[in-house]
Amino acid sequence: MTTPPTRPTPPVPGWPGAPEHRPVATPAAATAAPVPDGVVPAIQVEHVSRWYGNVVAVNDISFALGPGVTGLLGPNGAGKSTLLHMLSGLLAPSAGIVRIAGRVAFGDPSIYADIGLVPEREAVPGYLTGREFIRLNADLQHVADPTAATDRAIATVELSDAAGRPIRTYSKGMRQRIKLAAALVHDPPILLLDEPFNGMDPRQRLHMMGLLRTMAGEGRSILFSSHILEEVERLADAVLVVYAGRLAASGDFRSIRRLMTDRPHRFTIRSSDDRTLAAALLGHPAVFGAELTDGLLAVRTSDYGAFTRVVAPTAKAAGIRILELRPTDDSLESVFSYLVRR
Amino acid sequence: MTVFGALITVTLRALLGRRRIVLMVVLAALPILVGLVIRLGGGRSDAGDILDALVIRTVLPLIALIIGTAAVGSEIEDGTVLFLLLKPIARWQIALAKVLVAAGLTAVLVVPPILITGLLVGGSGSESIALAFGYAVAAILGGSAYAVAFTVLGIVTSRALIVGLAYTLLWEGVLAGLLVGTRFLSIRQATLGIAAQLTGTDVGVDPLAPVVAIAIVAVVIVGGWSLGVIALRRFQVRAGD
Numbered sequence: 001m002t003t004p005p006t007r008p009t010p011p012v013p014g015w016p017g018a019p020e021h022r023p024v025a026t027p028a029a030a031t032a033a034p035v036p037d038g039v040v041p042a043i044q045v046e047h048v049s050r051w052y053g054n055v056v057a058v059n060d061i062s063f064a065l066g067p068g069v070t071g072l073l074g075p076n077g078a079g080k081s082t083l084l085h086m087l088s089g090l091l092a093p094s095a096g097i098v099r100i101a102g103r104v105a106f107g108d109p110s111i112y113a114d115i116g117l118v119p120e121r122e123a124v125p126g127y128l129t130g131r132e133f134i135r136l137n138a139d140l141q142h143v144a145d146p147t148a149a150t151d152r153a154i155a156t157v158e159l160s161d162a163a164g165r166p167i168r169t170y171s172k173g174m175r176q177r178i179k180l181a182a183a184l185v186h187d188p189p190i191l192l193l194d195e196p197f198n199g200m201d202p203r204q205r206l207h208m209m210g211l212l213r214t215m216a217g218e219g220r221s222i223l224f225s226s227h228i229l230e231e232v233e234r235l236a237d238a239v240l241v242v243y244a245g246r247l248a249a250s251g252d253f254r255s256i257r258r259l260m261t262d263r264p265h266r267f268t269i270r271s272s273d274d275r276t277l278a279a280a281l282l283g284h285p286a287v288f289g290a291e292l293t294d295g296l297l298a299v300r301t302s303d304y305g306a307f308t309r310v311v312a313p314t315a316k317a318a319g320i321r322i323l324e325l326r327p328t329d330d331s332l333e334s335v336f337s338y339l340v341r342r
Numbered sequence: 343m344t345v346f347g348a349l350i351t352v353t354l355r356a357l358l359g360r361r362r363i364v365l366m367v368v369l370a371a372l373p374i375l376v377g378l379v380i381r382l383g384g385g386r387s388d389a390g391d392i393l394d395a396l397v398i399r400t401v402l403p404l405i406a407l408i409i410g411t412a413a414v415g416s417e418i419e420d421g422t423v424l425f426l427l428l429k430p431i432a433r434w435q436i437a438l439a440k441v442l443v444a445a446g447l448t449a450v451l452v453v454p455p456i457l458i459t460g461l462l463v464g465g466s467g468s469e470s471i472a473l474a475f476g477y478a479v480a481a482i483l484g485g486s487a488y489a490v491a492f493t494v495l496g497i498v499t500s501r502a503l504i505v506g507l508a509y510t511l512l513w514e515g516v517l518a519g520l521l522v523g524t525r526f527l528s529i530r531q532a533t534l535g536i537a538a539q540l541t542g543t544d545v546g547v548d549p550l551a552p553v554v555a556i557a558i559v560a561v562v563i564v565g566g567w568s569l570g571v572i573a574l575r576r577f578q579v580r581a582g583d
């Protein structure tokens with residue numbers, strides 16, 4: 001029996017920039033990678049908040065994860081690393097509870113038999129060779145056959161050739177891979193990865209994505225953070241979108257991607273005749289607003305794809321030359337901000 | 343390798359694989375150098391004073407400070423402590439391995455200079471040998487207390503080196519001489535108390551009784567390790583965002 005978690009009161013009510021929280025796909029207790037009924041979720045987060053003084057890093061987040069690959073998506077500073085630190089028991093929540101395979105994460109080292117964490121920080125002892133480092137991890141994890149586990153983990157991340165070299169000679173991508181090998185050496189059912197593709201070249205990135213997919217297929221629960229939409233799109237079955245410390249959206253990636261794509265977009269256009277072009281574009285159903293400000297034409301559209309397809313033919317038909325066409329709100333920040341506001 | 347063996351190995355590699363070992367060896371060599379100079383000048387009868395001033399009051403706390411604060415502190419600083427914390431290992435084991443390595447390494451670096459310097463200064467007579475061994479035993483006990491205290495300091499504060507220096511230079515160096523009551527909070531005074539008992543030398547005014555001195559060392563070692571366990575259990579790694 002556990003005490004039901006109490007819903008935290010935000011430490012600084014209405015702190016500057018606090019967005020209204022409306023999860024998109026599912027309500028407060030979101031389930032990104034589905035957890036079958038009666039099964040203890042690999043990761044369970046219940047109304048978790050974390051603040052540092054007056055700064056709120058994570059605010060009232062709840063979700064549960066089962067097997068599969070889940071992407072933790074959000075811009076830099078959104079609270080992804082804080083959340084991953086709490087999931088891996090390195091940081092105590094200020095409020096709420098994090099459970100790993102049913103056990104409270106903070107203060108229980110036994111969870112590390114079930115977790116492999118790849119931290120974002122390049123915290124690898126450069127004075128050890130790759131093999132020494134993985135072997136020590138295997139010994140510290142008390143695995144049955146540390147030599148075989150070491151070889152297997154190093155081979156999995158394709159570092160066998162460089163395993164005899166000191167880690168300080170490794171490139172950033174190789175360090176990422178040796179950290180992954182360290183996280184895999186005890187064959188954990190739960191993998192937490194903080195920005196794992198940073199510093200990897202495209203081939204290594206593809207290899208690691210394939211690897212994570214394979215491991216997810218074997219029944220592991222994998223959560224990785226990223227601020228790059230395309231990475232999450234290519235790898236994750238489910239997604240948790242975090243923005244300004246809050247869970248902005250969670251669930252199936254495709255439905256969230258659709259929301260992102262279908263959101264209102266804004267373009268600025270400079271042309272040979274802005275006024276005529278505005279009138280012509282307003283005749284298109286995808287365009288729902290146009291205004292002339294500061295010598296530029298600002299157009300609002302509800303359909304990004306349709307607009308980009310019609311803008312050039314429309315201008316051509318009206319005999320107008322487009323000098324500049326620029327999306328003004330295509331940053332991830334604006335995407336996340338939109339998801340939170342919905 | 344056992345889990346505890348791996349903990350010892352990783353701590354030793356971290357401490358010995360860096361430039362600080364050079365600094366420690368230089369520090370440890372200083373008393374020998376002074377002893378050599380004295381020997382070339384014909385030797386002296388007050389070897390105890392030399393060991394007291396050079397080793398117990400200077401080299402011992404400095405070496406223990408460098409090793410102790412680095413045993414966990416440097417791993418916290420560079421982030422590599424994550425790879426220990428992310429293991430299913432009881433925190434008391436991690437703390438025990440750290441203080442054992444810190445205390446052991448301090449002894450390994452301090453005992454040879456004491457023995458060599460003692461013999462260089464006092465000659466190879468049985469009295470001189472007994473004196474050197476007495477100081478060596480006191481340094482092992484006192485050095486262990488210093489190493490444990492500074493190891494814990496390295497866990498609880500990122501300014502362990504400054505705090506440790508302030509303790510050895512200001513508290514033990516100045517205050518303990520002025521305020522007699524502070525002797526009970528001084529590892530140096532406890533070490534000198536043990537040395538006085540073992541060697542019969544005069545270590546200054548009113549040395550601590552041997553029982554008190556050993557009790558102080560024991561309290562620092564056991565209490566320090568316990569505090570280290572608590573500090574590691576409560577240790578949190580703040581994320582970058």
